[in-house]
């Protein structure tokens with residue numbers, strides 16, 4: 001194969017970058033886990049994994065820490081998160097670049113991911129003074145009823161490769177102000193960014209003075225380490241981000257010990273383009289949502305449902321965007337699409353395109369642009385489908401956009417919701433009734449529903465997550481903090497009598 005992308009080596013820049021981020025050279029040179037950069041296919045580090053039987057000791061330490069940290073006033077806990085946010089600000093350029101080197105996302109998205117961490121820290125600092133409980137009206141005279149929110153315990157975080165640091169921060173920033181230590185098992189594909197974040201956190205903890213020792217820990221390893229975290233009785237909440245297949249394994253184990261779950265699993269996100277849509281705006285939104293991050297966001301646009309009256313106008317322009325978009329070294333300005341995470345991801349993309357073709361799909365793009373072993377660079381694929389077949393209902397974690405045609409709005413909604421996943425969704429329309437219908441009870445069944453913007457690129461202020469096979473969890477803003485705390489309802493009698501609720505009499 002003739003390589004059509006030219007990639008500079010990444011090996012030389014990794015060492016200095018890690019050093020500036022405070023990661024010890026021995027931590028990344030002498031281990032058993034090989035780390036490969038998707039940018040060049042080079043091996044860039046050897047990281048030490050944790051034996052699964054050591055996980056329990058780490059969790060016990062985190063639990064001891066919890067017993068202290070829960071008594072620190074929440075605004076003081078917020079001060080630690082504020083300092084950590086400052087460290088992130090100072091290290092944004094380096095950490096963002098490391099995200100790019102380890103995941104292959106373009107530099108502006110690598111930096112955007114770190115900005116998202118900074119944003120959630122700011123949010124959490126404010127929240128540390130707003131962990132409000134309600135006071136409720138009571139039916140009994142001279143009584144008061146209220147709710148109190150207490151820290152929950154050790155929070156386990158399992159994260160996916162594609163947002164190697166932001167997902168942890170959505171959980172950790174909130175958990176820490178809520179009074180909970182965090183034990184993090186990052187993806188085995190992205191341990192370097194996790195080690196860098198841990199080192200930045202330790203800098204903040206030193207400045208804070210008096211932070212208990214095991215507030216944040218990283219457990220490098222694969223599935224067995226994740227399972228040990230999931231099964232440990234002193235982890236009352238596990239927030240797990242990854243594929244639906246992973247969620248299916250993790251959820252029953254957590255349910256068996258009555259632990260809380262926060263599941264952020266796969267998506268199969270769609271957009272409906274209506275006859276009145278602003279096609280110029282829709283085109284730009286679709287291009288970013290479908291091709292950005294090389295199709296490796298949970299919120300990537302995977303299905304486009306277009307009204308027949310605007311189908312040709314939109315799809316012709318999209319095809320030209322697909323054939324001209326710049327695919328290449330994610331460090332170069334002008335590149336919009338970097339590599340897939342690895343060769344296995346490319347193989348899955350190829351299989352999906354073959355299945356789509358066998359089901360009558362017509363493919364534009366999808367060609368491999370690099371030699372095997374030199375990064376999995378591929379042109380994003382736009383696939384016109386005669387109908388929503390089985391392969392369209394699956395999440396293939398690659399830049400494939402299936403395009404479907406509709407005539408009646410009700411059909412568009414039916415196609416939209418007729419997939420197992422329920423993460424994110426969009427409608428492009430200037431018709432108020434269509435927009436409102438999409439957001440209404442019988443409209444989109446997703447956790448995120450947007451109008452005239454694409455399904456990806458969420459802000460931290462809103463609750464993030466989805467329904468059905470996406471797992472039902474919610475992270476980041478709004479009132480998601482409640483997941484990290486336990487609620488006690490308190491009733492206080494300040495009178496001299498003992499009236500019983502519901503008028504019950506029990507007179508001795």
Ligand code: NAD
Nearest residue numbers: 159160161186187226227242243246249264265266267298
């Ligand atoms: P993955 O499921 O292969 O791995 C995710 C994490 O789960 C890794 O850390 C892995 O080691 C761990 N894991 C796997 N099996 C486990 C088990 N049995 N017990 C405990 N831990 C286990 O996912 P991936 O390839 O890294 O990421 C891509 C997937 O993640 C896509 O499906 C994407 O949609 C999803 N994702 C979802 C969100 C969201 O917020 N909904 C965000 C990012 C990614």
